[in-house]
Structures are given as structure tokens and as C-alpha cells.
Amino acid sequence: MAGLGIGPDEFAIFRIVDPDERAQALEGALLPALGRIGDGLVAGLSRVAGMPLAKQEGRLQRRKGAAPEEVFVAFSAGDKGYLKAPYLALAATRGHLHARVAARPAADREGAIRRAITREAPNLARKGKPFRKLRSYVDWDHEELPEIAPAHSTAFWEEVAEALAVDGAGVGGVDLGIAWPAEEARSLALGDLLGAFRDLAALYKLIANAK
Numbered sequence: 001m002a003g004l005g006i007g008p009d010e011f012a013i014f015r016i017v018d019p020d021e022r023a024q025a026l027e028g029a030l031l032p033a034l035g036r037i038g039d040g041l042v043a044g045l046s047r048v049a050g051m052p053l054a055k056q057e058g059r060l061q062r063r064k065g066a067a068p069e070e071v072f073v074a075f076s077a078g079d080k081g082y083l084k085a086p087y088l089a090l091a092a093t094r095g096h097l098h099a100r101v102a103a104r105p106a107a108d109r110e111g112a113i114r115r116a117i118t119r120e121a122p123n124l125a126r127k128g129k130p131f132r133k134l135r136s137y138v139d140w141d142h143e144e145l146p147e148i149a150p151a152h153s154t155a156f157w158e159e160v161a162e163a164l165a166v167d168g169a170g171v172g173g174v175d176l177g178i179a180w181p182a183e184e185a186r187s188l189a190l191g192d193l194l195g196a197f198r199d200l201a202a203l204y205k206l207i208a209n210a211k
Helices: 008-015 019-049 112-125 154-163 182-187 190-208
Strands: 054-057 070-076 087-093 096-103 174-181
Touching: 008 019, 008 087, 008 182, 019 054, 019 070, 019 087, 019 190, 087 190, 096 182, 096 190, 112 154, 112 190, 154 174, 174 182, 174 190
Parallel strands: none
Antiparallel strands: 054 070, 070 087, 087 096, 096 174
């Protein structure tokens, strides 16, 4: 393997049918691999974000009788962690590697993020190229990739803001990013990932600094 140090063998873990076996393999191989990549990214991501970020390995979602469909490493500011603060994420799923910006409803208890996105919706819609390949992963079923988002539309960003008002059992929030096919992961470099996160930085700064 070359590049990022992940390749077909790691992505093949998602083909393991047994839920417990897949979870153990993901925790033993792919999640540590993402963690090592995260170690190489965190300083650059802090510069891109304009604030110190800390790396956290994401919790593997275990549901009875269902195999995990995603692993990720998160980068967030402050001491709240990614569950209660906006964060950047490098994620791997069955067929793709993803660079994402996310915030769960718990990160927006007072509505500051929702208001910030609503206020800046027209400006976000004018970003053009940086958001050209943006996808929304909220409530994604991990099958076909979500369609390319109409990020040029103010209405789209207003809908993104509205999704933060949906709380409950992990439903709602912000989860936007770009994806690379798994077969391209071997040829990517840290600089490629940082370039993608640089394109997403305006959105992250907006929600991370919302008051």
C-alpha cells in the first residue's frame, strides 16, 4: 500500500457479513489507520480552521443485528468533543473515503449555528467551486452516495439550517462533505485531503464560531 496507507484490504472489511466480526476488524485495522492519517492531518487542519483542533476517534455505531457501515476520525476545537461541538471528519465507508464538516443537534442547543447558517445562506450559495462537489450525509443509508447538493442555492442552505432543529435519536444536524472512491484512496496524499478540507473551511469556521 502507498499514499495514505489504506487500500483494498481495509475497505474490504465492510464486506464482512457478521456484525461482530466486522466491528472487530474495523476497530482493529481501519479505525487505527484513519487515526494515523489524522495524526498527520491535525496540525494542517488547525491552520486551515484558524484554531487549535484535537483529534478524536469516532465511536463505532453498533446496532443489534446490523454491521457498522462507517468509521471516522474527528477534529474539533475546545474540550466538548465532537458529540457536542462542530467538527471536521475523515470517514471511510464501504466504497468511499470522505472529508466532512458536521455538527449534531446537541452542538446547537441555543440555535446559534442554525441562525448563522440562515444568515449566511446567500453568501454560502455564492461560494461556487469550493462547494461544487458537496454532498449532504444527514440520515444517509450508506448505500448509494447522496446526490451532489445544490449548494449554489440559498434555499439549500436554509434547509441545512432547518435540519439542526431536528433533535431526538441522532436525527438531523449538519453533515456535509466530499467523497473519493475507495480505489483512489491509495493514490491520495495528505495534501489532497488538506486541500479538500481547505475548501470546506469557510463552512466549518462559520459554525464553529457561531454565537
